[in-house]
Amino acid sequence: MVSDLDRVFSKNAQGMKKSVIRELLKLTRRPEVISFAGGLPDLSAFPVEEVADVTLDVLRRDGATALQYSPTEGDPRLKEELIAHHEREDGITLSPENVLITVASQQGLDLVAKIFIDRGDPVVVGLPTYVGGLGAFRAYGARMYGVPLDEQGMKMDSLERKLDKLKKEGKKPKFIYVVPDFQNPAGITMSEERRKKLIELARCHDVFVLEDSPYKELRYEGEAVKSIFSLDGDGQVIGLHTFSKILFPGMRLGWVIGPEAVIQKLTIAKQSTDLCTPAFTQAIVAEFAARGLLQKNIDSVKEIYREKRQVMLDALDEHMPKLKGLRWTKPQGGLFLWVTLPRYMDSEELFFEAVEHNVAFVIGTAFYCDDGGRSTMRLNFSFPTKEDIVEGVKRLAKVIEEHDKEKKTSGDVVVTP
Ligand SMILES: Cc1ncc(COP(=O)(O)O)c(C=O)c1O
Numbered sequence: 001m002v003s004d005l006d007r008v009f010s011k012n013a014q015g016m017k018k019s020v021i022r023e024l025l026k027l028t029r030r031p032e033v034i035s036f037a038g039g040l041p042d043l044s045a046f047p048v049e050e051v052a053d054v055t056l057d058v059l060r061r062d063g064a065t066a067l068q069y070s071p072t073e074g075d076p077r078l079k080e081e082l083i084a085h086h087e088r089e090d091g092i093t094l095s096p097e098n099v100l101i102t103v104a105s106q107q108g109l110d111l112v113a114k115i116f117i118d119r120g121d122p123v124v125v126g127l128p129t130y131v132g133g134l135g136a137f138r139a140y141g142a143r144m145y146g147v148p149l150d151e152q153g154m155k156m157d158s159l160e161r162k163l164d165k166l167k168k169e170g171k172k173p174k175f176i177y178v179v180p181d182f183q184n185p186a187g188i189t190m191s192e193e194r195r196k197k198l199i200e201l202a203r204c205h206d207v208f209v210l211e212d213s214p215y216k217e218l219r220y221e222g223e224a225v226k227s228i229f230s231l232d233g234d235g236q237v238i239g240l241h242t243f244s245k246i247l248f249p250g251m252r253l254g255w256v257i258g259p260e261a262v263i264q265k266l267t268i269a270k271q272s273t274d275l276c277t278p279a280f281t282q283a284i285v286a287e288f289a290a291r292g293l294l295q296k297n298i299d300s301v302k303e304i305y306r307e308k309r310q311v312m313l314d315a316l317d318e319h320m321p322k323l324k325g326l327r328w329t330k331p332q333g334g335l336f337l338w339v340t341l342p343r344y345m346d347s348e349e350l351f352f353e354a355v356e357h358n359v360a361f362v363i364g365t366a367f368y369c370d371d372g373g374r375s376t377m378r379l380n381f382s383f384p385t386k387e388d389i390v391e392g393v394k395r396l397a398k399v400i401e402e403h404d405k406e407k408k409t410s411g412d413v414v415v416t417p
Helices: 011-015 020-026 048-066 076-090 104-116 131-139 156-168 192-205 228-232 260-274 279-290 293-319 347-356 386-409
Strands: 099-102 122-127 143-150 175-178 208-212 237-242 254-257 336-340 376-380
Touching: 011 131, 048 279, 076 099, 076 254, 076 279, 099 104, 099 260, 104 131, 104 208, 104 237, 104 254, 104 260, 122 131, 122 156, 131 143, 143 156, 156 192, 175 192, 192 208, 192 228, 208 228, 228 237, 254 260, 279 293, 293 336, 293 386, 347 376, 347 386
Parallel strands: 122 143, 122 175, 175 208, 208 237
Antiparallel strands: 099 254, 237 254, 336 376
């Protein structure tokens, strides 16, 4: 074994840190802990029997090609299905050259970072934003600049100020990263007006928008908002998509859409990563979609999550203590909601107390590229059962109430009438 690993590890590897959340989540693995921490789909939502049938048919019909290497760009049949999906969902017209099939959207994030980011390059992200996006950009040495969100999504006045400031300093971001639909972590959806403003600012500053949208199809109420990609239509936007939440994550399948020149570069980058996405999983999902089963699955998954989201919202309304500053988002879709605690509470402190009381969440700081988010937490409602959601919220409410009393009696908090 080489004696001095720090000498041999690359600068990028030296910059990679163990994920704090993963370390914290290890504490939540006891079976008695009700976890709102993960972002996993409901197991009962997986169409196991249908996948079994489709898999057998694919093997019998196209077995040899399905078990062979395949083009890096992706299975042409799956691409056709995806092009039709975007046309139906969003009125977007794509050609196969605008699509790259990936090993789910985390690989999309990695490849985008790989082709755009040199060490120290600026990237603009939301405060908060998806932790896996932060991890991917950090791994290539990006310098992250955060822009706050409100209930309409990323604040465009703050973004404009940030871009102007960076310009004055001679810095040009490589892209602006957004999760505009039922955002992970906050459950917030960016309004159409903000999406249009985002495109305008991106054009004016000549930067890409990276639109990461795993949850768009999972809307439980309200009107759909057009994707940033479709509102642009001019090559300013790169879109990341995945089957993980609309079908299942186990096959690790996703896709990137974007201008042909970007897709070509991503394809070259992917060749040195894994040569190609597995032909077998692509053939199964292409056949699954061609039989109309994808849309059927999305419809049934939405029913399950719509109910669970309501159970969580009702439980929060009923059990949370009435504290000044304690509030939560009411997402119209997706898998998460976001709790803001009174300012004097630190969700990391609360986390350990919660785990002692057998309930878990993700601390808000994990989703911030700066030191923000101390008094926030993410709750997932897709994975736990409805009974566990109610029981978990009761436990969490009790922990918050007791933590509040402790803070007030310890004198940490000055209570004004
Ligand atoms: C916003 C966002 N992007 C990307 C991913 C990665 O998902 P996958 O790699 O399973 O497609 C997730 C997973 O939760 C996510 O929430």
